[in-house]
Amino acid sequence: MASVPMTELSDRARDIFRRVVDGYLESGQPVGSRALARAGANLSPASIRSVLQRLEELGLLAAPHTSAGRMPTERGLRLFVDGMMQATEPSAEERAQIEARAAAAGPVEEALATTAAALSGLSACAGLVLVPKHEARLRSLGFVALGPGEALAVLVGEDGAVENRVVALPAGMTPGALVEAGNYMTATLAGLTLAEARARVTRELAAGRAALDGAAAALVERGLAVWSEDGARRPVLIVRGQGRLIDAAAAADLERVRDLLDDLDGKQEVAQLLDSAAAGDATRIFIGAENKLFALSGSSVIARPFRGANGRVVGVVGVIGPTRLNYARVVPMVDFTAATLARLMS
Structure with a gap:
């Protein structure tokens, strides 16, 4: 819904509207015509009610229920914030x-x-x-078997931060290969960011330089992928x-x-x-x-x-x-x- 131009409001309407918004923001309660008259609006309650009715027709104010007074709508708050608010600097x-x-x-x-x-x-x-997301540098990365087909990948950053992720184990993974994968990652990838570690692993596996069996190599790639994908989207x-x-x-x-x-x-x-x-x-x-x-x-x-x-x-x-x-x-x-x-x- 388009905002109401300030030029559509008379000086009287702007004054009443500002008083309603100020009162509502202070108390959280609707503001009535009698309260406005007592606060120095310099109009009779009947005249104030007429102005309130017009502001309500413009979609700037609303009455939550009969005789409850008025409160600003979201449209009214937008008008107030954009055109009437007087900022107060922090003390x-x-x-x-x-x-x-x-x-x-x-x-x-x-x-x-x-x-x-x-x-x-x-x-x-x-x-x-x-x-x-802070791209930590690795201190160590190990794997702990959880049960059939699953392991806990434990990443320790150079800043001491520790994070855990559950990863699926490749087929044919033995306890020895699990240890081998962790030792390789700690020895080879310490000091690197996740992005750098993933790039090095990809190069070493492609060149056949990683002394890992097939299952351990697959787990290393899978463990790094879990963190890289998670960090990229969160x-x-x-x-x-x-x-x-x-x-x-x-x-x-x-x-x-x-x-x-x-x-x-x-x-x-x-x-x-x-x-x-x-x-x-x-x-x-x-x-x-x-x-x-x-x-x-x-x-x-x-x-x-x-x-x-x-x-x-x-x-x-x-x-x-x-x-x-x-x-x-x-x-x-x-x-x-x-x-x-x-x-x-x-």
Whole structure:
């Protein structure tokens, strides 16, 4: 549905609309004509009701039920965010908290996670960070038999990270060949990335230089393929602060919260959404049904890409929360966090 041009609204209508949106975003509750009159709208309740009716006809406001007051629709929120919102920059204390989390000693992934947690705490939303899957260098890779036809491939990276995958064993695989495959990979591929390791194995097998029997060679190829395919299709999505999505206002709408938490469990879909925000430099705001993933839960996502030393986009940071989140405060906070992470990655 196309947005309503600001020129279609009179000064009176814009004032009433802004007051309704501000009141709703603050309380999560519909705003009535009497409350608007008491708040200084300088009109009688009857005149205010007439303006509210017009705003409802334009699709900017809705009444959840009779005599409940009005609340902005997703279309109304889009108009507010694009044309009326007055951003509030993060305070010195908030900026310091975000910078301290990003600068904490430890692996980059840990800094990203703690920064997402800080953003979650300050915004009262869930914090999100999406980065390409880290291509670890191998320290060792071994295989442990699980049962008929299956083994556990255990990868240890140079950074100490350990990952496990279940792989199917080639026909004719013996316990000795299982050990042989692991020894070959650790001795030959240590220090290489997965892509480099896979390329070397392919070359050595093709040239007949790998001292492996057929079953062991097949297992080496299969084990590397499992990690390579998994890493290629799954970036790292860090989510922190899901519990903040269940606040007092959400208690009356637990079904929506349940839908949202289910959506967050589908990390591949969330990653694809955030990845779409990496296409430009600006902050992207997805409100409710503007994105199919969060249409049922009625949630909003604010996301901004950040760049590394070479100027390329290396990740996306943002938040997810109810559509009634404080856009004027949260959008600048996401912008500042993206700038902080860009400095971290440079």
